[in-house]
Amino acid sequence: MLRFMPVGDSITIGSAGEHTWRYRMWQHLRDTYGGPFALVGPRETLYDKATEAPDSYEYADPDFPRAHLAGWGEGWQHMAPLIADAVRAHRADVLLVSLGLIDLGFYTNAEQTAENVRAFVAEARTANPRVRIVVLPVIPNVRATNDAPFAAQVTRFNELLAKAVADLDQPRSPLLLASPPPSYAIDLDTYDGTHPNASGEHKIAAAFADAMHQAWDLGEPYTAV
Numbered sequence: 001m002l003r004f005m006p007v008g009d010s011i012t013i014g015s016a017g018e019h020t021w022r023y024r025m026w027q028h029l030r031d032t033y034g035g036p037f038a039l040v041g042p043r044e045t046l047y048d049k050a051t052e053a054p055d056s057y058e059y060a061d062p063d064f065p066r067a068h069l070a071g072w073g074e075g076w077q078h079m080a081p082l083i084a085d086a087v088r089a090h091r092a093d094v095l096l097v098s099l100g101l102i103d104l105g106f107y108t109n110a111e112q113t114a115e116n117v118r119a120f121v122a123e124a125r126t127a128n129p130r131v132r133i134v135v136l137p138v139i140p141n142v143r144a145t146n147d148a149p150f151a152a153q154v155t156r157f158n159e160l161l162a163k164a165v166a167d168l169d170q171p172r173s174p175l176l177l178a179s180p181p182p183s184y185a186i187d188l189d190t191y192d193g194t195h196p197n198a199s200g201e202h203k204i205a206a207a208f209a210d211a212m213h214q215a216w217d218l219g220e221p222y223t224a225v
Helices: 021-032 083-090 101-107 110-127 148-168 198-216
Strands: 002-008 037-039 046-048 053-056 094-098 132-135 175-177
Touching: 002 021, 002 083, 021 037, 021 198, 083 110, 094 198, 101 110, 101 148, 110 132, 110 148, 132 198, 148 175, 175 198
Parallel strands: 002 037, 002 094, 094 132, 132 175
Antiparallel strands: 046 053
């Protein structure tokens, strides 16, 4: 049994009524992995914008393993203290991580955020020294189109993220940097300039799936339904 744990912010938890990219990833693995697997994690809910809390189970299709470690408004600095316990408790083998936008937008600069990446990886490995981690670079949102300093921080962080991945990669605990979805466009693939719509969900899932296929021969290249 290979256990995947999605880790992320609002883009990963999703909100009421959505499928989420986690669902798209599950569909892809179900059809291409060829072995037993599960999505694992300590949380299952979506964020409900009406209650402003992560208390919704109103998935567009709830019939999939909904477990994750994601939170609306949470970033690397929030997940680093949680990841060891989550990996240990749920015996995660592969972490699929999409974090950083919220950090740079509200909490930490690029250099501080990169240090939290390193802390996150170290903590995950204390729980599973052989854990595999796939990290998605920050996809710029609508704010980056009219806030030049923020856009510069996103670019700088992605550079530091690539360096951290290269520095921390280990044969027994591979650390893999996914490629940003090449055709991702905020006017086509999000519903508000930040959060993915259906096409955006597919493209984020594809970024993770294609990285794992290319680097680890896991599954097959992503084909959107």
